[in-house]
Amino acid sequence: AILAAQRRGEDVETSKKWAAGQNKQHSITKNTAKLDRETEELHHDRVTLEVGKVIQQGRQSKGLTQKDLATKINEKPQVIADYESGRAIPNNQVLGKIERAIGECPSTRRVCW
Numbered sequence: 001a002i003l004a005a006q007r008r009g010e011d012v013e014t015s016k017k018w019a020a021g022q023n024k025q026h027s028i029t030k031n032t033a034k035l036d037r038e039t040e041e042l043h044h045d046r047v048t049l050e051v052g053k054v055i056q057q058g059r060q061s062k063g064l065t066q067k068d069l070a071t072k073i074n075e076k077p078q079v080i081a082d083y084e085s086g087r088a089i090p091n092n093q094v095l096g097k098i099e100r101a102i103g104e105c106p107s108t109r110r111v112c113w
Contacts, residue, residue, distance in 0.1 A: 051086075059080075
């Protein structure tokens, strides 16, 4: 009907609906990445460099590479690299596996087992 009216030269008023056909239930004013950058309260704690050094020294004292240690504790080598560099978010299960594998507690710097 609209096309027919346009062909006849009649004035047709149309309006475009906002977000029509995009299946949006609601709009988000700020994305979470911006929010994370804006507020310091919303950050994840990372392992300290001291913990990373203890893991590295314990691993080297056992003669293990990062890959060997990762294989021993059933994790990816990148996980060990992240812990040693201080980029990892602490996970008690992973830290427990590392402690058992190297024989030291990274958090207290003493022999655990």
